Amino acid sequence: MASATVRSTCPHDCPDACGLLLEVEGGRVLSVRGDPDHFYSKGTLCPKVKDYDRTVHAPGRVLTPLFRDGPKGSGRFRRASWDEAVARIAERFRAVAAEHGAEAILPYSYAGNMGLLQRNAGHAFFHRLGASRLDRTICSSSVDAGWKMVMGPAPGSEPDDVLRSDLVLVWSANLIATSIHFATRAREARRRGARVVVIDTWKTPTAALADDLVLVRPGSDGALALSMMHVLERDGLVDRAFVAANVQGWEELAREVLPRWTPARGAEVTGLAAGRIEELARAYGRARAPFLRLGYGASRYGNGAGTVRLIACLPAAVGAWARPGGGMLASAGTVPAVDLAPLTREDLQPGKTRLVNMNQLGHALTELQGPRVHALYVYGSNPAAVAPDQNAVLRGLAREELFTAVHERFLTDTARWADVVLPAPTSVECHDLFRSYGQFGLQRTRPAVAPLGEAKSNWETFRLLARAMGFGEELFRLGDEQVVDLLLAKPTAWTEGIDRAALEEGRAVRMKVPRGGWPTPSGKIQVLNPAARPTLPDWQPTHEEGGALPLRLQTAPAVDTLNSSFGEREELVRRQGTPALQLSPSDAAARGLADGEEVLAWNGLGEVRFRLEVTGQVPAGVAVAAGVPWPSASPGGRNVNALTSQRLTDAGGGSTFYDNRIDVRRVTASR
Numbered sequence: 001m002a003s004a005t006v007r008s009t010c011p012h013d014c015p016d017a018c019g020l021l022l023e024v025e026g027g028r029v030l031s032v033r034g035d036p037d038h039f040y041s042k043g044t045l046c047p048k049v050k051d052y053d054r055t056v057h058a059p060g061r062v063l064t065p066l067f068r069d070g071p072k073g074s075g076r077f078r079r080a081s082w083d084e085a086v087a088r089i090a091e092r093f094r095a096v097a098a099e100h101g102a103e104a105i106l107p108y109s110y111a112g113n114m115g116l117l118q119r120n121a122g123h124a125f126f127h128r129l130g131a132s133r134l135d136r137t138i139c140s141s142s143v144d145a146g147w148k149m150v151m152g153p154a155p156g157s158e159p160d161d162v163l164r165s166d167l168v169l170v171w172s173a174n175l176i177a178t179s180i181h182f183a184t185r186a187r188e189a190r191r192r193g194a195r196v197v198v199i200d201t202w203k204t205p206t207a208a209l210a211d212d213l214v215l216v217r218p219g220s221d222g223a224l225a226l227s228m229m230h231v232l233e234r235d236g237l238v239d240r241a242f243v244a245a246n247v248q249g250w251e252e253l254a255r256e257v258l259p260r261w262t263p264a265r266g267a268e269v270t271g272l273a274a275g276r277i278e279e280l281a282r283a284y285g286r287a288r289a290p291f292l293r294l295g296y297g298a299s300r301y302g303n304g305a306g307t308v309r310l311i312a313c314l315p316a317a318v319g320a321w322a323r324p325g326g327g328m329l330a331s332a333g334t335v336p337a338v339d340l341a342p343l344t345r346e347d348l349q350p351g352k353t354r355l356v357n358m359n360q361l362g363h364a365l366t367e368l369q370g371p372r373v374h375a376l377y378v379y380g381s382n383p384a385a386v387a388p389d390q391n392a393v394l395r396g397l398a399r400e401e402l403f404t405a406v407h408e409r410f411l412t413d414t415a416r417w418a419d420v421v422l423p424a425p426t427s428v429e430c431h432d433l434f435r436s437y438g439q440f441g442l443q444r445t446r447p448a449v450a451p452l453g454e455a456k457s458n459w460e461t462f463r464l465l466a467r468a469m470g471f472g473e474e475l476f477r478l479g480d481e482q483v484v485d486l487l488l489a490k491p492t493a494w495t496e497g498i499d500r501a502a503l504e505e506g507r508a509v510r511m512k513v514p515r516g517g518w519p520t521p522s523g524k525i526q527v528l529n530p531a532a533r534p535t536l537p538d539w540q541p542t543h544e545e546g547g548a549l550p551l552r553l554q555t556a557p558a559v560d561t562l563n564s565s566f567g568e569r570e571e572l573v574r575r576q577g578t579p580a581l582q583l584s585p586s587d588a589a590a591r592g593l594a595d596g597e598e599v600l601a602w603n604g605l606g607e608v609r610f611r612l613e614v615t616g617q618v619p620a621g622v623a624v625a626a627g628v629p630w631p632s633a634s635p636g637g638r639n640v641n642a643l644t645s646q647r648l649t650d651a652g653g654g655s656t657f658y659d660n661r662i663d664v665r666r667v668t669a670s671r
Contacts, residue, residue: 011427015438063453112380115432142654146308157327164325173295219542227266237285239319249528289325333437365396558627581610606642
């Protein structure tokens with residue numbers, strides 16, 4: 001049988017949404033390579049996805065429904081049929097709703113598959129059921145909140161604009177781990193003569209791209225932005241004509257806030273020398289076309305949305321938006337380019353139901369009342385590994401009276417706590433529609449191979465559950481392919497006039513990004529926002545600004561894995577090695593610790609074992625733990641999220657993974 005080449009998309013939670021070419025034969029994916037015709041990724045793949053066939057055909061795939069056959073968390077299951085599994089879930093949902101109310105049922109999902117269909121497949125079902133709603137804010141919500149305070153739902157700059165820039169600020173973005181194709185563009189911009197400056201809290205691998213590295217104290221990025229704006233105003237580097245025509249509230253900011261943010265004050269907060277701040281501000285103000293690429297790290301503190309709000313004021317101050325090659329990109333996914341309402345069907349809700357923040361799952365499963373959560377359905381996520389305050393999450397999952405169903409490809413740490421496990425396909429086994437939050441493309445995918453074993457897509461599974469629950473809406477009678485057709489049936493301003501023939505062929509197509517004007521109530525960039533609190537942006541301390549423990553924990557992205565994805569790939573886990581904690585030489589010496597030894601990081605939430613890496617890449621007072629390995633594969637059965645709290649950001653309900661303090665000791669020592 002001859003092999004065939006099938007186009008697809010990387011489904012993972014990454015801004016690049018790379019194009020894939022799958023070589024398929026006899027129901028197997030033989031190999032995966034980059035699609036050279038993809039307008040953004042241009043044939044290049046990261047090490048995680050270039051061997052994606054190993055994930056598709058990994059030996060640990062769950063291929064049949066499973067029922068728990070031992071104590072909770074034991075990972076002991078027996079085989080079941082789909083009919084039995086669907087009937088059991090429906091029966092428990094009905095019983096819980098009858099005894100406690102439907103809000104005692106909680107869905108938990110996120111971006112295990114970024115496809116618009118499979119990621120959002122459960123919304124209509126749970127809306128119709130009247131279950132508690134999940135506030136899905138673990139990643140980008142504080143970025144979106146801060147951005148929209150200033151820019152409204154405006155799209156950011158095109159990634160390729162950076163190629164025409166003469167000054168590139170890569171701010172709180174470890175591109176080598178999280179966006180390799182923008183890293184390629186930053187390299188090319190530098191080759192063409194641009195100066196590249198990386199701003200971060202430690203020397204990440206992305207620093208190798210830069211002409212200059214600026215290291216700030218964790219959570220102080222907004223103070224740096226304010227002091228830069230002070231210098232811009234003081235030194236006459238504000239683009240007055242642009243501000244007058246396009247910006248609301250700069251004069252008020254310059255009069256009421258900026259005088260307090262001298263470089264000397266900025267130095268106190270950021271740890272930078274005042275002269276360093278002045279130099280950076282002048283370089284930004286004098287650049288012909290400054291481009292700012294903002295990552296998500298700076299948003300993951302108690303002041304995260306406010307930080308993004310402050311940084312988003314910088315391009316407005318210098319008129320970067322009016323300069324070819326200038327501007328800012330934080331997220332390309334700020335506005336839905338595809339109308340998801342026909343899929344998510346919020347109108348099916350029987351009334352107002354409570355909203356549970358996904359960052360507070362531990363609280364929801366152990367303390368939330370009125371009603372208590374008695375049933376949990378997980379898909380597209382692995383909360384036992386990725387949710388903050390891991391010990392609270394695990395205590396909740398261990399409740400004997402909590403019924404948990406998990407739809408998964410592998411027996412993850414979350415699946416091991418389930419009462420019912422349903423087999424899920426990989427992205428190459430189902431229909432979907434993908435867009436990106438790092439570029440402005442759209443790509444339709446179809447199955448390259450049939451679902452392995454008895455795996456069923458998220459959408460097909462919710463169709464079966466809807467039938468078992470007696471839901472008669474027409475939507476639940478549509479197949480996966482029909483729902484993708486439904487999503488594309490009504491063009492938006494982004495999809496009107498795109499190359500539909502290419503889209504139907506499975507090619508990535510550029511959407512038509514709406515440009516011109518500012519989509520805010522005032523019609524201007526809102527430095528002053530009457531609806532925000534405070535109305536003028538200012539720096540606020542983080543949750544842990546004055547914390548008792550000495551080390552600020554940075555839960556960094558890993559190069560070889562992605563959150564808890566790829567835990568099934570032994571070669572990637574082996575390449576990443578034993579979970580490591582990086583400390584500066586001075587912090588290690590102060591504790592009598594040596595490179596390579598086993599240490600225990602601790603705070604009031606828990607303890608985690610790491611292999612110590614002593615490195616000059618990390619400043620004193622900072623501890624870096626990269627990656628989110630499966631707890632079951634980690635020493636002591638816990639990963640770094642046993643040290644992260646359930647506290648939220650100042651706006652957007654976002655996670656505060658970077659706003660935690662720890663201390664470290666040798667494993668054999670007593671506290």
